[in-house]
Amino acid sequence: MTRRLLPALIPLLPRGHRLVEPFVGGGSVFLASDFPSFLLADANPDLVELYGVVRSDLGSLIERLQTLFVDSNRSLEAYIALRNTYNETNDPLEKASLFIYLNRFGFNGLCRYNRRGRFNVPYGRPTKVPSLPTAQLVASSERLQRAELRCSDFTTVMKSAREGDVVYCDPPYVDQDHAKSLAGYVPNGFDVGRHEELVDVARFLASKGIPVVVSNHDSVLAREMYRHATVHTVQVQRTISARAASRVKAAELIAVF
Incomplete structure (x- = not known):
């Protein structure tokens, strides 16, 4: 929506x-x-897990995002490598931070998976490093304190x-x-x-x-x-x-x- x-x-x-x-x-x-x-x-279990991390470990999430939202990750090669990491990792913090990276650096903010359950949105070719959505994450974390999450x-x-x-x-x-x-x-x-x-x-x-x-x-x-x-x-x-x-x-x- x-x-x-x-x-x-x-x-x-x-x-x-x-x-x-x-x-x-x-x-x-x-x-x-x-x-x-x-x-x-x-x-989508990855999305629900992301909200859980935003609610309970926002500080660590923002620290990890700061290492991802850099110019060296604004390339097709970096995007593909990080997308592969996202599809392989089971670490909640790593998964959550990469979900946000892929959303901001991928094509039009899409979220799409193939039949094998692998995220496959192509690189969005941003002309500059996208802004880190810190204010939105803080607002979400505050609101999520009174939310029940389910996958x-x-x-x-x-x-x-x-x-x-x-x-x-x-x-x-x-x-x-x-x-x-x-x-x-x-x-x-x-x-x-x-x-x-x-x-x-x-x-x-x-x-x-x-x-x-x-x-x-x-x-x-x-x-x-x-x-x-x-x-x-x-x-x-x-x-x-x-x-x-x-x-x-x-x-x-x-x-x-």
């Missing part, structure tokens, strides 16, 4: 005691909202919601009407059947008085899937395309169950 959706999204989130995010991703929503507590989950499938997380919760879902987007969406955020992908599962659980929770908000492309398929929800349309600047001329505004929707 792009941060550019936040001005439209945040006012549509109902009040509640806890925000539940089954697809926490980059965390922009929980950082922009102000719920008393959070349940943040994702199917879990979205259906399990959603079904654990209780009275007083608000559920926000930012799943991998369905295809646009005339263009494919990014695939490969998780090795097994996220097909239409999974989107239909999400809608079924959202409707069930809504019937129990637990609101669910979902963002997605505004497409014929999405409109059909979310026909039982209240749908809001937003024009958002897209930045995934490799060609600047192709980065135009696209319609996205916010479905409120």
Whole structure:
């Protein structure tokens, strides 16, 4: 979910005691909202582990990042070597710091894995060393002190919601009407059947008085899937395309169950 959706999204989130995010991703929503507590989950174990390190060992993480965000690592050769290290290491601090490095030095901040579960985003060729996101990390660490973290499938997380919760879902987007969406955020992908599962659980929770908000492309398929929800349309600047001329505004929707 792009941060550019936040001005439209945040006012549509109902009040509640806890925000539940089954697809926490980059965390922009929980950082922009102000719920008393959070349940943040994702199917990507590396991402959940990163949040755990940010919460419990921020000082060590920033120290390690300072050795990575240097000009000698701003090259294809350095990027490939560090990407290989990321794919091989099991050390939580090393994995977390390299996750952030790859996000900032890789192509358009993408997170993508092949079928073998290996991170495979190409080098982004930054013209200068990207800025170290210290302020964002500090803010995240503070907010994460009142969050529960889980690595879990979205259906399990959603079904654990209780009275007083608000559920926000930012799943991998369905295809646009005339263009494919990014695939490969998780090795097994996220097909239409999974989107239909999400809608079924959202409707069930809504019937129990637990609101669910979902963002997605505004497409014929999405409109059909979310026909039982209240749908809001937003024009958002897209930045995934490799060609600047192709980065135009696209319609996205916010479905409120």
